[in-house]
Amino acid sequence: PGGSDAGPGDPPLVDILATLYVEKDSQKGILIGAGGQMLKRIGERARREIEVLLGARVFLKLWVKVRPKWRQSEEVLRRLGYLQS
Incomplete structure:
Protein backbone atom coordinates (compact mmCIF):
# COMPACT_ATOMS: atom_id res chain seq x y z
CA PRO A 1 0.00 0.00 0.00
CA GLY A 2 2.76 2.47 0.77
CA GLY A 3 4.47 2.06 -2.56
CA SER A 4 8.13 1.54 -3.27
CA ASP A 5 9.72 4.81 -4.27
CA ALA A 6 12.89 4.12 -2.31
CA GLY A 7 16.15 4.77 -4.04
CA PRO A 8 19.48 3.02 -3.52
CA GLY A 9 20.67 3.50 0.05
CA ASP A 10 17.23 4.52 1.33
CA PRO A 11 15.94 2.61 4.35
CA PRO A 12 13.32 -0.04 3.57
CA LEU A 13 9.62 0.77 3.70
CA VAL A 14 7.53 -1.19 6.20
CA ASP A 15 3.75 -1.36 5.68
CA ILE A 16 1.72 -1.52 8.91
CA LEU A 17 -2.05 -1.87 8.79
CA ALA A 18 -3.63 -1.49 12.23
CA THR A 19 -7.14 -1.49 13.67
CA LEU A 20 -7.98 0.45 16.81
CA TYR A 21 -10.97 -1.03 18.63
CA VAL A 22 -13.38 1.01 20.73
CA GLU A 23 -16.55 -0.08 22.51
CA LYS A 24 -18.88 2.78 21.54
CA ASP A 25 -19.63 4.96 18.52
CA SER A 26 -19.01 8.03 20.67
CA GLN A 27 -15.47 6.79 21.40
CA LYS A 28 -14.90 6.27 17.70
CA GLY A 29 -15.89 9.87 17.03
CA ILE A 30 -13.53 11.14 19.72
CA LEU A 31 -10.64 9.06 18.39
CA ILE A 32 -11.18 10.17 14.80
CA GLY A 33 -11.85 13.79 15.71
CA ALA A 34 -13.26 16.58 13.57
CA GLY A 35 -12.40 15.93 9.95
CA GLY A 36 -10.17 13.02 10.98
CA GLN A 37 -7.61 15.37 12.54
CA MET A 38 -7.17 13.47 15.82
CA LEU A 39 -6.61 10.14 14.07
CA LYS A 40 -4.17 11.84 11.71
CA ARG A 41 -2.15 13.22 14.66
CA ILE A 42 -2.19 9.84 16.40
CA GLY A 43 -1.02 8.12 13.22
CA GLU A 44 1.74 10.62 12.50
CA ARG A 45 3.15 10.38 16.01
CA ALA A 46 2.93 6.58 16.06
CA ARG A 47 4.59 6.36 12.62
CA ARG A 48 7.51 8.52 13.74
CA GLU A 49 8.04 6.45 16.90
CA ILE A 50 7.83 3.16 14.98
CA GLU A 51 10.33 4.45 12.41
CA VAL A 52 12.82 5.15 15.20
CA LEU A 53 12.27 1.68 16.71
CA LEU A 54 12.62 -0.13 13.38
CA GLY A 55 15.20 2.08 11.73
CA ALA A 56 13.04 2.02 8.62
CA ARG A 57 10.50 4.19 6.87
CA VAL A 58 6.94 3.24 7.80
CA PHE A 59 3.64 3.43 5.94
CA LEU A 60 1.00 3.30 8.69
CA LYS A 61 -2.69 2.84 7.86
CA LEU A 62 -5.15 3.05 10.76
CA TRP A 63 -8.78 2.01 11.02
CA VAL A 64 -11.11 2.58 13.97
CA ARG A 78 -6.76 -13.92 22.95
CA ARG A 79 -6.93 -13.11 19.23
CA LEU A 80 -5.40 -9.69 19.86
CA GLY A 81 -2.56 -11.20 21.90
CA TYR A 82 -3.61 -9.95 25.32
CA LEU A 83 -4.20 -13.49 26.62
CA GLN A 84 -2.28 -16.68 25.92
CA SER A 85 -4.06 -19.57 24.23
Missing part, protein backbone atom coordinates in the same frame (compact mmCIF):
# COMPACT_ATOMS: atom_id res chain seq x y z
CA LYS A 65 -13.80 -0.05 14.54
CA VAL A 66 -16.55 -0.33 17.12
CA ARG A 67 -16.69 -3.70 18.86
CA PRO A 68 -18.99 -3.55 21.90
CA LYS A 69 -17.59 -5.17 25.06
CA TRP A 70 -14.42 -6.36 23.31
CA ARG A 71 -12.46 -5.94 26.53
CA GLN A 72 -14.70 -8.49 28.27
CA SER A 73 -14.37 -11.12 25.52
CA GLU A 74 -11.68 -13.72 26.22
CA GLU A 75 -11.85 -14.81 22.58
CA VAL A 76 -11.16 -11.29 21.29
CA LEU A 77 -8.45 -10.64 23.90
Whole structure:
Protein backbone atom coordinates (compact mmCIF):
# COMPACT_ATOMS: atom_id res chain seq x y z
CA PRO A 1 0.00 0.00 0.00
CA GLY A 2 2.76 2.47 0.77
CA GLY A 3 4.47 2.06 -2.56
CA SER A 4 8.13 1.54 -3.27
CA ASP A 5 9.72 4.81 -4.27
CA ALA A 6 12.89 4.12 -2.31
CA GLY A 7 16.15 4.77 -4.04
CA PRO A 8 19.48 3.02 -3.52
CA GLY A 9 20.67 3.50 0.05
CA ASP A 10 17.23 4.52 1.33
CA PRO A 11 15.94 2.61 4.35
CA PRO A 12 13.32 -0.04 3.57
CA LEU A 13 9.62 0.77 3.70
CA VAL A 14 7.53 -1.19 6.20
CA ASP A 15 3.75 -1.36 5.68
CA ILE A 16 1.72 -1.52 8.91
CA LEU A 17 -2.05 -1.87 8.79
CA ALA A 18 -3.63 -1.49 12.23
CA THR A 19 -7.14 -1.49 13.67
CA LEU A 20 -7.98 0.45 16.81
CA TYR A 21 -10.97 -1.03 18.63
CA VAL A 22 -13.38 1.01 20.73
CA GLU A 23 -16.55 -0.08 22.51
CA LYS A 24 -18.88 2.78 21.54
CA ASP A 25 -19.63 4.96 18.52
CA SER A 26 -19.01 8.03 20.67
CA GLN A 27 -15.47 6.79 21.40
CA LYS A 28 -14.90 6.27 17.70
CA GLY A 29 -15.89 9.87 17.03
CA ILE A 30 -13.53 11.14 19.72
CA LEU A 31 -10.64 9.06 18.39
CA ILE A 32 -11.18 10.17 14.80
CA GLY A 33 -11.85 13.79 15.71
CA ALA A 34 -13.26 16.58 13.57
CA GLY A 35 -12.40 15.93 9.95
CA GLY A 36 -10.17 13.02 10.98
CA GLN A 37 -7.61 15.37 12.54
CA MET A 38 -7.17 13.47 15.82
CA LEU A 39 -6.61 10.14 14.07
CA LYS A 40 -4.17 11.84 11.71
CA ARG A 41 -2.15 13.22 14.66
CA ILE A 42 -2.19 9.84 16.40
CA GLY A 43 -1.02 8.12 13.22
CA GLU A 44 1.74 10.62 12.50
CA ARG A 45 3.15 10.38 16.01
CA ALA A 46 2.93 6.58 16.06
CA ARG A 47 4.59 6.36 12.62
CA ARG A 48 7.51 8.52 13.74
CA GLU A 49 8.04 6.45 16.90
CA ILE A 50 7.83 3.16 14.98
CA GLU A 51 10.33 4.45 12.41
CA VAL A 52 12.82 5.15 15.20
CA LEU A 53 12.27 1.68 16.71
CA LEU A 54 12.62 -0.13 13.38
CA GLY A 55 15.20 2.08 11.73
CA ALA A 56 13.04 2.02 8.62
CA ARG A 57 10.50 4.19 6.87
CA VAL A 58 6.94 3.24 7.80
CA PHE A 59 3.64 3.43 5.94
CA LEU A 60 1.00 3.30 8.69
CA LYS A 61 -2.69 2.84 7.86
CA LEU A 62 -5.15 3.05 10.76
CA TRP A 63 -8.78 2.01 11.02
CA VAL A 64 -11.11 2.58 13.97
CA LYS A 65 -13.80 -0.05 14.54
CA VAL A 66 -16.55 -0.33 17.12
CA ARG A 67 -16.69 -3.70 18.86
CA PRO A 68 -18.99 -3.55 21.90
CA LYS A 69 -17.59 -5.17 25.06
CA TRP A 70 -14.42 -6.36 23.31
CA ARG A 71 -12.46 -5.94 26.53
CA GLN A 72 -14.70 -8.49 28.27
CA SER A 73 -14.37 -11.12 25.52
CA GLU A 74 -11.68 -13.72 26.22
CA GLU A 75 -11.85 -14.81 22.58
CA VAL A 76 -11.16 -11.29 21.29
CA LEU A 77 -8.45 -10.64 23.90
CA ARG A 78 -6.76 -13.92 22.95
CA ARG A 79 -6.93 -13.11 19.23
CA LEU A 80 -5.40 -9.69 19.86
CA GLY A 81 -2.56 -11.20 21.90
CA TYR A 82 -3.61 -9.95 25.32
CA LEU A 83 -4.20 -13.49 26.62
CA GLN A 84 -2.28 -16.68 25.92
CA SER A 85 -4.06 -19.57 24.23
